Amino acid sequence: MLALAGLAGLLAPVRAHASPEPPVQPRLYPVAGRFSLAATVGISVFDTLTRTGTLDVRAGWDFSDWLGVDVTVTDALSGHTALADRVGQHLLQTPAEGTVDDLSDLWQLKAMVLGGVRLAPVYGKFNLGPDLPIRFQAYLWLGGGAAWLDRTSVAICRNVTSREQGTCGDWFTESRVAPVVSGALGFRLFTGVHGAVVLELRNLVWKDDYLLGVDRAAAEAGNVSGHRAPSPGFTNTVLVDLGYAFFF
């Protein structure tokens, strides 16, 4: 009995000191109940036929440290990739016989308004070098809105300027406003109480729409025929956004 008591006496303090509790540091940069204003620039990645650059202005409100909402207004510069231009050029170099189906995923983003919910379950820190701890918040974002889209075909030309060179003076173009769904995975890297660097990977999805069975000869005479694709699918655009957020 005495031996057991002695053993317990020996073990108890050792156990207490073997894993001392680290001090619990309060959240250094709470965002609950704060308004934020952010500006970000973005570029599209994994481009096939179109490429996009964006400029966002984003207003947000954080209900708590892990839940907030954002409204984003986006202006975009977009265009065809070199691959899309080559596809169009090579097609025009062939004789205008029969019909052609237009390609999918050619709608280009021009402007967008998005609203969504930001869920930020992760708050942590890492050390950038020995003396620079960075506090961050990781978040998932889900929302939707409206996108202003333009489309320039690479298969339907209304005025072939050179068959040999494969150049077109008037590609078939369309415009529309479409609903868009967006999801994002992002980080707020706090630089202080009033600001954070924003880095995120954002996905934009909208329904595609294009023509099938277009008579090439008629189109080159200015009469675009054909029918809408019955199941056009969805266009998926991935953007990397980088910006800065101010907290008020």
Place this chain on the structure above:
Amino acid sequence: MSVLGALVLLTALGAAPDAADPLAGSPNLQFRVVEPKPFADALRHELVLSPFVPQVGSTFTTHWLTSLTYTFHATEWLGLRIQPFWVWHAQRSRFSSELLSRVRQDAAAASSVMLHWGAVAAPEWAPLRGKFAAFGGTVRYGLVLFAGAGVGQTEIELKTADAVGPATYGSTGLRMVATGGAGFRVQLGDRFTVRLEVQDLIHWGSVSHINGCDATDLRVLNDQHTAGTVTGAGVSAQCTVGAFQGTAGGYDRANDLGIAQAKVSEGGTDTLHVVGIYLGFGVEL
């Protein structure tokens, strides 16, 4: 493996991780401002299986693969990884199929080469470690960066799947593969890890041989096919004539000869990227 490599491996296998904490018994220790790393990595071995790796951002080809990564952690922040991979689904991308069917254009042969299997080795650097609070718990993680090289077996699609028969492929040989990537490694206790990495497998070159046959071999074989029978007489020893004989799902493989000859004669080179998302589950020994 060299003698030196074997010695390093044996030493590593015999070494025990040093987890001794000099302050563990100190009666003067109340709080730790700098918290020690609870799970040591140095001189330990980690095996990570990424069962399903989808390629992202593909243009002309699509790869799905499985990868097994062995990492020897030489120190807490530096390791060496060896990673065999097997591509169990490689085919023409939806975009490439659309190009072919709608505007009758095909990607250049050099841009259509696909990885089949391979292995890469790379030093791994873990410059950042941290922890975060999530759903009431604490998760410890590290950022890992790696870059290295290896080899990969490649192939090219000769015929798309259609009513005539299944898709057929020809080997385009072993190629050097460069790799680079970054990701997060989360430790779950002393034994288990979860990794989420983005990795690029880069290979490059031209299509000069298909199934070991160069343009001259393929011309000879194609002439034999036109004459009636592919005998394989007069071609180089490296040329695998059997790959162009017999049938596949009712499709006469000799019909691939014309396509193979056209692809080898195309010329041109390209650098191809297979960027994948690797979600892996690991055990540390």
